[in-house]
Amino acid sequence: MNEKRKPYPYDQFEPRWQEFWETNETFKTPNPGELGFDVSKPKYYVLDMFPYPSGEGLHVGHPEGYTATDIIARYKRMRGYNVLHPMGWDAFGLPAEQYAIKTGQHPRITTERNVTRFKKQLQRIGFSYDWSREVNTTDPNYFKWTQWIFLKLYNSWFNPATNQAEPVETYTGTDVNNVRLAYVAEVPVNWCPELGTVLANEEVIDGKSEVGGFPVVRKPMRQWMLRITSYAERLIDELDPLDWPEGIKLLQKNWIGKSEGALVGFQIPDCGLRLSVFTTRPDTLFGATYMVIAPEHAIVDAITTPTQKEAVADYRKQIAGKSDMDRTELAKEKTGVFTGSYAVNPVNEERIPIWIADYVLTGYGTGAIMAVPAHDERDWEFAKKFDLPIRFVVGPVEDEDKCFALSGVALNSKFLNGMTTAEAKPFMTTWLEDQGLGKRTINYKLRDWLFSRQRYWGEPFPIVWENGQHRALTPVELPLTPPPLDDFKPTGTGEPPLARATDWIRYSETATRETNTMPQWAGSCWYYLRYCDPTNSEMFVSKEAENYWMNNGVDLYVGGTEHAVLHLLYARFWHKVLFDLSYVSTREPFQKLVNQGMILGTDGQKMSKSRGNVVNPDDIISEYGADSLRLYEMFMGPLEQVKPWSMSGVEGVHRFLARVWRLVMEENQEGQWELSSLLGDVELTNRQRKVVHAGIKKVTEDIDALAFNTAISAMMVYTNEFTGTGARPLSAIRTLLVLLNPFAPHLSEELWQRLGFDKTVSEQSWPEWNETYLIEDEVEIPVQVNGKLRDRLTIKKDLPAAEIELLAMALPKVLEHTDGKTIRKIVVVPGKLVNIVAS
RNA sequence: GCCGCUGUGGCGAAAUGGCAGACGCACCGGACUUAAAAUCCGUUGGGAUUUACCUCCCGUGCCGGUUCGAGUCCGGCCAGCGGCACCA
Numbered sequence: 060m061n062e063k064r065k066p067y068p069y070d071q072f073e074p075r076w077q078e079f080w081e082t083n084e085t086f087k088t089p090n091p092g093e094l095g096f097d098v099s100k101p102k103y104y105v106l107d108m109f110p111y112p113s114g115e116g117l118h119v120g121h122p123e124g125y126t127a128t129d130i131i132a133r134y135k136r137m138r139g140y141n142v143l144h145p146m147g148w149d150a151f152g153l154p155a156e157q158y159a160i161k162t163g164q165h166p167r168i169t170t171e172r173n174v175t176r177f178k179k180q181l182q183r184i185g186f187s188y189d190w191s192r193e194v195n196t197t198d199p200n201y202f203k204w205t206q207w208i209f210l211k212l213y214n215s216w217f218n219p220a221t222n223q224a225e226p227v228e229t230y231t232g233t234d235v236n237n238v239r240l241a242y243v244a245e246v247p248v249n250w251c252p253e254l255g256t257v258l259a260n261e262e263v264i265d266g267k268s269e270v271g272g273f274p275v276v277r278k279p280m281r282q283w284m285l286r287i288t289s290y291a292e293r294l295i296d297e298l299d300p301l302d303w304p305e306g307i308k309l310l311q312k313n314w315i316g317k318s319e320g321a322l323v324g325f326q327i328p329d330c331g332l333r334l335s336v337f338t339t340r341p342d343t344l345f346g347a348t349y350m351v352i353a354p355e356h357a358i359v360d361a362i363t364t365p366t367q368k369e370a371v372a373d374y375r376k377q378i379a380g381k382s383d384m385d386r387t388e389l390a391k392e393k394t395g396v397f398t399g400s401y402a403v404n405p406v407n408e409e410r411i412p413i414w415i416a417d418y419v420l421t422g423y424g425t426g427a428i429m430a431v432p433a434h435d436e437r438d439w440e441f442a443k444k445f446d447l448p449i450r451f452v453v454g455p456v457e458d459e460d461k462c463f464a465l466s467g468v469a470l471n472s473k474f475l476n477g478m479t480t481a482e483a484k485p486f487m488t489t490w491l492e493d494q495g496l497g498k499r500t501i502n503y504k505l506r507d508w509l510f511s512r513q514r515y516w517g518e519p520f521p522i523v524w525e526n527g528q529h530r531a532l533t534p535v536e537l538p539l540t541p542p543p544l545d546d547f548k549p550t551g552t553g554e555p556p557l558a559r560a561t562d563w564i565r566y567s568e569t570a571t572r573e574t575n576t577m578p579q580w581a582g583s584c585w586y587y588l589r590y591c592d593p594t595n596s597e598m599f600v601s602k603e604a605e606n607y608w609m610n611n612g613v614d615l616y617v618g619g620t621e622h623a624v625l626h627l628l629y630a631r632f633w634h635k636v637l638f639d640l641s642y643v644s645t646r647e648p649f650q651k652l653v654n655q656g657m658i659l660g661t662d663g664q665k666m667s668k669s670r671g672n673v674v675n676p677d678d679i680i681s682e683y684g685a686d687s688l689r690l691y692e693m694f695m696g697p698l699e700q701v702k703p704w705s706m707s708g709v710e711g712v713h714r715f716l717a718r719v720w721r722l723v724m725e726e727n728q729e730g731q732w733e734l735s736s737l738l739g740d741v742e743l744t745n746r747q748r749k750v751v752h753a754g755i756k757k758v759t760e761d762i763d764a765l766a767f768n769t770a771i772s773a774m775m776v777y778t779n780e781f782t783g784t785g786a787r788p789l790s791a792i793r794t795l796l797v798l799l800n801p802f803a804p805h806l807s808e809e810l811w812q813r814l815g816f817d818k819t820v821s822e823q824s825w826p827e828w829n830e831t832y833l834i835e836d837e838v839e840i841p842v843q844v845n846g847k848l849r850d851r852l853t854i855k856k857d858l859p860a861a862e863i864e865l866l867a868m869a870l871p872k873v874l875e876h877t878d879g880k881t882i883r884k885i886v887v888v889p890g891k892l893v894n895i896v897a898s
Numbered sequence: 899g900c901c902g903c904u905g906u907g908g909c910g911a912a913a914u915g916g917c918a919g920a921c922g923c924a925c926c927g928g929a930c931u932u933a934a935a936a937u938c939c940g941u942u943g944g945g946a947u948u949u950a951c952c953u954c955c956c957g958u959g960c961c962g963g964u965u966c967g968a969g970u971c972c973g974g975c976c977a978g979c980g981g982c983a984c985c986a
Binding site for chain 2: 066305306309310313314316318320336337338339340351393417418419420422423424427428429430431435436437438440502503504620623624657694695696697699700701702703705707708710711712714715717718721768769771772773774775776779782783784839840841842843845846848851883884885886888891892894895896
């Protein structure tokens with residue numbers, strides 16, 4: 060019946076300290092110019108990826124990154140920084156809307172309830188967020204500025220001459236609507252009938268929606284787009300100096316997919332048109348034996364001959380009915396139809412047939428290719444299937460029955476013959492340019508960002524339509540809030556749910572509102588800026604606050620890899636636009652990025668409800684306390700690594716914290732905790748002093764390197780050293796509590812207070828170590844024979860190499876193992892080791 | 899298929915090119931206890947040999963290389979995980 064006796068009373072003091080921090084606003088960070096701001100301190104901005112407050116509540120993956128940043132935040136404060144460490148909610152999104160569709164409950168209510176729950180859960184872990192800076196993307200005072208930034212995009216264009224965004228007023232071309240960074244286009248989109256909305260390419264996985272896994276089909280629709288492709292070059296180049304994991308940089312680069320090549324024009328004599336293709340292998344032009352264009356290509360009707368008309372029409376119909384997934388599944392087998400027309404290869408005047416095939420994509424390059432079957436796998440397959448000619452123009456050709464897609468030496472190529480691929484490429488490009496047949500070009504895989512959704516629970520576009528023309532609202536008309544609705548269901552026609560709000564739509568006698576909403580990514584594109592100045596009603600962030608906190612960007616940004624190409628690319632894009640328009644002071648938002656590794660279930664599998672292996676942080680806190688949760692999440696292994704959860708591991712760190720507790724406290728006869736009788740104001744022994752200083756050094760260096768697991772090991776070693784029956788020096792315990800504070804803030808504060816030390820631990824400055832205490836005058840070094848450990852030698856640290864050698868050679872073990880052998884070499888690394896090479 | 903990451907005890911892991919396995923878990927043994935829990939102390943990579951202290955051999959996914967010396971550096975594989983996937 061008795062509740063299990065707790066090894067230490069965390070359940071009593073943890074809530075007390077959380078309340079203390081809240082009432083005292085311990086972690087409130089003033090802005091420059093505000094009361095309590097200290098100009099003399101340097102700034103540090105440490106940021107978490109804010110969560111989507113789902114109905115499920117927090118899972119143990121969240122506190123992993125959040126604990127890491129909290130340790131850094133607390134540590135940096137103790138090291139004398141002004142620390143910005145905020146938290147907020149990325150609260151627009153599909154789950155709340157789906158729930159609303161099912162229950163009729165307004166998404167705002169669901170969202171508020173989830174936010175409250177998330178916040179409570181986070182506060183139970185004792186994070187040192189400045190909650191006065193909390194932001195919520197669904198708050199009109201927040202999305203007012205999301206809409207405002209959208210208007211900046213709408214009212215800007217990318218000037219290639221200056222390589223940056225400028226206000227549309229500087230554009231001198233004919234139609235500004237062709238260059239706006241936010242524009243409307245009729246494009247083939249990923250339409251998800253089940254969700255009743257279109258999705259970005261990034262939100263479609265294997266032809267299914269990322270959310271829900273519903274089928275997605277291609278369908279042309281009128282949509283809002285953001286011209287992110289203008290920034291492709293800068294998004295690649297400006298990645299270089301950032302302190303990000305190389306893998307993530309690479310992921311972004313591959314996503315943007317830059318490739319250099321040439322545009323080549325092919326004449327079609329029969330209709331007088333010219334077909335332009337993109338190729339990265341202009342050196343293989345002599346091997347182009349046919350052409351392929353995408354079935355959707357605009358030129359198809361014009362070039363199809365009467366005899367092929369029916370076949371082409373059939374094929375196009377067949378392709379149009381296929382979803383992307385079907386296409387992928389059928390990718391193994393090439394399909395296509397001959398158009399009946401021929402083009403002329405500009406280098407050799409050869410007539411080559413033009414086909415249509417769905418292996419050529421509309422959206423990339425010009426939607427047309429020159430096929431060089433001898434040197435391209437896909438063209439090879441296609442040529443084999445339809446019996447088209449194959450001509451090798453790069454050698455050495457070892458097997459005529461295989462495609463040769465590598466670099467080599469040009470052959471059968473007239474003026475290119477003998478050149479290596481690397482030489483032939485630029486030579487041919489220059490030749491084409493000189494002849495007026497083509498030009499050097501760079502192509503990107505990145506497409507413009509499909510920015511509209513047919514949903515209710517998102518930011519409405521600050522746009523009205525009049526006489527078929529779109530026009531921006533003025534900033535004073537913001538925020539534009541969504542209308543109240545009873546029915547949140549998709550209309551099924553592609554018309555967004557907002558279309559049901561007939562009053563809201565009517566802007567004036569002649570103008571109606573845009574009914575699409577922005578995607579969930581919108582709010583997270585700039586939230587880190589809002590934290591700098593969260594309540595500003597005049598600007599999205601004041602110049603002064605932005606200048607101070609964003610100087611050199613966010614200093615540390617921690618989050619999961621799943622955002623490598625979505626959020627992190629979008630946010631960089633918006634930031635660059637704001638930079639170009641002089642609203643922010645840095646080219647890049649996030650100076651240093653760290654990805655925490657996923658936490659798996661105890662079975663080593665990804666945590667999921669269906670597997671039933673989900674660990675709930677609330678349960679861990681109830682049973683072991685918040686400090687144990689924090690400590691375990693950090694002790695599991697390196698932050699960036701994927702690692703499985705272990706309940707006995709939690710108990711392990713829990714026992715460690717209990718040992719720290721009993722270092723200071725002991726239980727009396729009545730079972731009450733009182734200060735340990737072993738505590739004393741005693742001098743440290745040399746050994747203890749070394750342990751203290753080595754501990755400070757290790758913990759400090761490990762925190763700086765984000766190696767929290769080894770920092771915790773070091774504190775365990777430290778604690779074990781003083782856990783004995785001997786006297787416990789207060790000075791050593793005091794230092795331990797300071798080192799422990801960023802990791803286990805509740806326990807360290809509680810013990811600090813019970814010991815009657817000054818103020819709180821949070822207010823202490825970080826301890827320094829003294830290197831001289833770490834130097835031993837005697838060291839034990841290994842003695843090896845032929846690289847194998849044979850004995851050890853304890854010597855004075857600065858003993859000359861010659862003397863070490865003598866001592867080593869006199870060791871019985873050494874004599875034994877070198878007996879009968881010739882000494883070839885003796886390697887002495889003073890203070891490190893001796894290696895005797897004998898044979 | 900391409901790109902990236904990771905392979906070390908029974909488990910999570912640690913190790914500026916220099917004593918492999920710190921720290922923790924689990925296991926085993928001991929102390930305390932009427933007993934249990936908790937706590938404290940100790941053992942624990944594998945093998946051979948020995949009464950015992952000892953001593954020796956093997957060992958960081960596999961094969962090779964550089965080096966006095968490789969978990970660490972280089973080359974070639976293999977496996978697991980993640981990303982991209984007809985991008986011309």
